[in-house]
Amino acid sequence: MMAKSGPPSKVASGGSERSANTRRSLIDAAIETLKENGFSGASARAIAERAGLNQGLVFYHFGSVSNLLLAALDAVSEDRMIRFNAAIENVSSPNDLMDVAAQIYREDLDTGHVTVLVEMIAGASSTPGLGAEVATRIVPWFAFTKDAIDKTFGDSPFASLLPADDVAYTIVALFLGLEMLTHLDGDRERVLTIFGRAQQLVTMLGAFNAFAPPKETS
Amino acid sequence: MMAKSGPPSKVASGGSERSANTRRSLIDAAIETLKENGFSGASARAIAERAGLNQGLVFYHFGSVSNLLLAALDAVSEDRMIRFNAAIENVSSPNDLMDVAAQIYREDLDTGHVTVLVEMIAGASSTPGLGAEVATRIVPWFAFTKDAIDKTFGDSPFASLLPADDVAYTIVALFLGLEMLTHLDGDRERVLTIFGRAQQLVTMLGAFNAFAPPKETS
DNA sequence: GTCTATACTTGGATAGAC
DNA sequence: GTCTATCCAAGTATAGAC
Numbered sequence: 001m002m003a004k005s006g007p008p009s010k011v012a013s014g015g016s017e018r019s020a021n022t023r024r025s026l027i028d029a030a031i032e033t034l035k036e037n038g039f040s041g042a043s044a045r046a047i048a049e050r051a052g053l054n055q056g057l058v059f060y061h062f063g064s065v066s067n068l069l070l071a072a073l074d075a076v077s078e079d080r081m082i083r084f085n086a087a088i089e090n091v092s093s094p095n096d097l098m099d100v101a102a103q104i105y106r107e108d109l110d111t112g113h114v115t116v117l118v119e120m121i122a123g124a125s126s127t128p129g130l131g132a133e134v135a136t137r138i139v140p141w142f143a144f145t146k147d148a149i150d151k152t153f154g155d156s157p158f159a160s161l162l163p164a165d166d167v168a169y170t171i172v173a174l175f176l177g178l179e180m181l182t183h184l185d186g187d188r189e190r191v192l193t194i195f196g197r198a199q200q201l202v203t204m205l206g207a208f209n210a211f212a213p214p215k216e217t218s
Numbered sequence: 219m220m221a222k223s224g225p226p227s228k229v230a231s232g233g234s235e236r237s238a239n240t241r242r243s244l245i246d247a248a249i250e251t252l253k254e255n256g257f258s259g260a261s262a263r264a265i266a267e268r269a270g271l272n273q274g275l276v277f278y279h280f281g282s283v284s285n286l287l288l289a290a291l292d293a294v295s296e297d298r299m300i301r302f303n304a305a306i307e308n309v310s311s312p313n314d315l316m317d318v319a320a321q322i323y324r325e326d327l328d329t330g331h332v333t334v335l336v337e338m339i340a341g342a343s344s345t346p347g348l349g350a351e352v353a354t355r356i357v358p359w360f361a362f363t364k365d366a367i368d369k370t371f372g373d374s375p376f377a378s379l380l381p382a383d384d385v386a387y388t389i390v391a392l393f394l395g396l397e398m399l400t401h402l403d404g405d406r407e408r409v410l411t412i413f414g415r416a417q418q419l420v421t422m423l424g425a426f427n428a429f430a431p432p433k434e435t436s
Numbered sequence: 437g438t439c440t441a442t443a444c445t446t447g448g449a450t451a452g453a454c
Numbered sequence: 455g456t457c458t459a460t461c462c463a464a465g466t467a468t469a470g471a472c
Contacts, residue, residue: 018456022456036343037343040258043447055449056450057457058448060450065447121340121402123257125401135403162415166415177390177394180339180391180395181390184352262465263464263465272440275439276466276467277466282467
């Protein structure tokens, strides 16, 4: 039987290596373009130029600019989830979690991965149907955050008052908002000091309620 | 002496009433377009069409699309500041403030005013110089939030641990993030219950620390 | 002074080349 | 199957009409 025709399917199965390389280049360029020029600057031409490829390839490989941007969001999400899961692997106390949260925030600022998410959310209202696609792709971020909270604050007296999924929703919102503001004013340090204060607060409340007995890091 | 020529100045002084009306129509249409179609959908054509005006008027009255969008942001900010200041007029306790915060959030969801801000922040990276302009226009939001915190939490024991301006920065970020997520998933109720829980928490910590003696609303 | 008709540029999408 | 040349729509901006 012969190889099938038409544009390559979303799944990478069977596509030639050349095709896969082109797709990967476009996705990488899309991520960079979203970070530097935002959603409204992420045109097929701008992305293809950055990748050194013909802009028509965007439509051949992904069908539309929106689909390419969603593929870029998928790539970023996957990358982040692997990193996040590794980061909370050995975390058990609220204090550990605060350390990890600050570390992750610092990384996100450097890599600009949250910027991609922010731009996609903000840009979603421009194209019918895009919002739903983006919404689907955020679910893992909520799930991850909720797990991290359960893992560390699960037996705290606050747990009954504050359902983990509502807290997770709030934390994700806070990350997005802080990313936006930091991106705008360029004041990295401010948010890092805010994380420091939050950590003090957690420590204080922990000692107060005796749900997080002081223990040395590691 | 004769009336001066050229495009009308930014300040409304001296401009004819007709000019002022046109400008106002364009600004209103720009706000609506930002809310419904986002930054990337807010083109001169889309805005002018919504206003029932020729798209060339955008450039005559504002010089560029970016300038019109900034004027729209100014209008929204001014409107919100008036409302905010009225809202905290008679507020003194943390509990009152939480009530007002929830009320303001509800209004913002209805009017979509925060959406305008979010879209402008996210869209700022597309055009050189726009970010700085937007940043300037957020300053009053921080200032307002800080004042509200000082007014209600100023004599709380937390005040020394958490500087009001850092808290204000965080609260603004949280509002922006919650707006984004709510806009995306359409789940109004979720955030309102979150506000409810936050209020419980404030009450609890207040009683705990005896800085907010229970008092009936009004 | 205000606005419209027109010029030019960029973007999305595809027909056809390899 | 992969990619490029080309087409048409949408965007910004201005020259010129009123």
